[in-house]
Amino acid sequence: MKTTTQEDVLAKEGMARRSFLKFAGAGAIAAGVVATASSCQKHGGVVSDPTAIDLGTGDLAVLNYAYALEQLEAAFYTQVVSSPYANITTEERSFLTDIRDHEVAHREFFKAALSGNAIGALTPNFSKINFGDRTSVLSYAKAFEDLGVSAYNGAGYLIQNADYLVLAGKIVSVEARHAALIRLLLGIAIEEDTIVNVSGSGLELSQTPQKVLDQANQFISGKPLIAPNLM
């Protein structure tokens, strides 16, 4: 867990934070969170309790929710690329490197945008994944991408700021592109009822933050993420 104090973060990333707040028009919300955080035990800029990392309220909670998921994805692909599975092809390595870079870009974007209001760095737990095995890696890649798409789609309506909504939209379609490619690499149907209601409306099956976090928490060591106010 990141232990940088609020003051350090603000000093170091003051410029980024100012431009973020200007962009967000969320100064009042941010100030409220910071004020509360400075009087409590804190992780990043979000109030924490002893047993869980609470993502907080409002747009900052949605952004931290996205930041948490992007941290997991980025960490996963970083490990995939640094210790490739057996018999990986040149093309597969290239695709997975691209995806790693996209996820790192997403993670760093949220970190910079949230600045002092960001949750700390999560400690991923990928012990279930056999990084030496192609099927294991690609199956988890598919799971992470599908989870990401369903998470962004399910949280869109919680976003108050229109610019954030568009930003979430800019990212979610890239996650969907990743998901499609991973499915092709696995040689499975491009869409099926587990992710898209193929036999019904033809719509993606979005998930609530609560459901998504239940799944994401399986890949995090230490305190689980909670978002009681995101509903």
Add this chain to the structure above:
Amino acid sequence: MNLLNLIEDIHTADPEFQDRISPRRAAIKNITSFGTKVAAAALPFAFSTLFKKAYGQSATRSVNDVLNFALTAEIAELGLYNTGLGRTGLIPNQDRPAITLLRDVETKHVTFLKLQLGNNISPSNAALSFAANTPNFDYTGNKGSSNAATAPFPTVFTDYNVYLAVLNAFEDTGVRAYKGQAPFLKGNAAVLTAALNIHSVEARHAAFLRRLRAIRSGAAIKPWITGDGATASGVAAPALAATAAAAVYAGEAVTTQAGVNIAGFVSTSAAQEAFDEPLTTDQVLAILTNFIRP
């Protein structure tokens, strides 16, 4: 589809439409006389200029405006799937199941949008056909003109690579169109969530088609969008096709998001790929207009 009908539909859905344009009734009148005096090819320009005047970035649109707008794009896309699947020898047997699956899902999107709109479907949308060989669309991108010299995609139904490129352009336009409309749906949780749940499916389709094109034709494209122009579209020639395809990817090369320099974290190409950009209403209409038979 008749453009004048579309304007009338918008007027019905948005009674203040005429107040947004200046001079009031004269604008519609001008369009009419414009249409009769100049070549049909000039119409889309005047049309899109009118839209630009009426709907700036700050303009709001009703939920039904957005749904009707999405429906027009979905019907156009579905007609392309249906027409392609109906052409003997166009789609190789090994690709038919996947293209059919995509078509089936797009059919459900059209059904879903029509169900949501109910009686609020615009008259011009109600009149559109998505059947194979629909008379409403010109998938050569030639606005219904019979002058083959001006068609960006004259071989859309005889050359599988061109067919996939146009299909891909429709799906990527769809992704960008839904993204651009999302803010107008803010405050309506059910419709916004539904739109997002269609948006991501369009992205899955686009990525699949981009991968298929890379495998089939050796197009130097990835499932995600790198840069803009021919780099993004994978269509470098002939010139008309390249220009038409490039319009779909205008603005995709940006590397700064909300004031954050993404290229400071990863390579320029990865920074471009990591974020898909929206299109405005009039940008989408300008693209779609090329495929609409007046």
